[in-house]
Amino acid sequence: MGHKVTGIDLSAGMLKKAKHNADNMGLKIDFFHGDAENLPSEDSSLDLVTGKFPALDYSAAFLRC
Numbered sequence: 001m002g003h004k005v006t007g008i009d010l011s012a013g014m015l016k017k018a019k020h021n022a023d024n025m026g027l028k029i030d031f032f033h034g035d036a037e038n039l040p041s042e043d044s045s046l047d048l049v050t051g052k053f054p055a056l057d058y059s060a061a062f063l064r065c
Helices: 012-024 059-063
Strands: 005-009 029-033
Touching: 005 012, 012 029
Parallel strands: 005 029
Antiparallel strands: none
16 A cells, blocks of 8 residues: 655745755655645645644635645
8 A cells, every 4th residue: 555645835945945855755646836715636635734833723724636
């Protein structure tokens, strides 16, 4: 069983750190610069969406997943 993991962030610096950490742990993760309210995926194509700052309201974006 395999999983496809995607990381998304508005901050290019955070993406660089995340990629570095994933590479050091031998993880294959696709990273994209973007906004959680405009995810680069087709509607209903994601099984799980999570965030570090859950107090922010992404409900409109999550309903499209």
